[in-house]
Amino acid sequence: MATNAGQGRVVYPDTGKSVAVELIPIDGDAGAGSRLSLPAMRLLEAALTGLPTVQVYGP
Template sequence: MVGLVAVGLAGCSGDPLWPKRSAETAEIAPLPEGIVRPVARPDDRSASLGETANDAPVAQAKGSLGTTIVSLGTPTEPGLWIKTPLVKGPGKGRVSFRGKTIDVKLIAIEGEASAGSRLSMQAMQALGIPLTDLAEVQVLAI
């Protein structure tokens, strides 16, 4: 039995089913759409898992982005954020509702500027918006 294992392993090095690949000839399989392969950064930090092209900073105008109707976003996604078509990329912002204002992370979603937005559960609670309501909020980029 030991002889069979040794013969089987000896044949792997030149076996066309088990070709040797060097780093230069290895093919890299494509990733699903929206996922970015981690790369080395100048300061030797690796990109974090789950980081996507949408996480890259995007220059955008500061100030009022307009009003939007918000509904509850994914309740299991923590933090203070708004997913809105009013922005083209991530950034820092503020959301105001009936005299209350909070700082939030702006996250771009596709759609017409007049389309609705999704607000995190923590943001809705901080603004005093009932979780089942649709509310009109003012959005600002800071």
């Protein structure tokens, strides 16, 4: 689990789109989930009312 912020990429397999993002660790146990900004979700063309599954790639 990463402990420092860094650059990464998020891919939404349903659309095949990806976006460069700043990855910022959240408090919690490994596997506790992630947060994705609304602008990033829009760029990915992910459903804003659902719980989309994305792939996260980091340093």
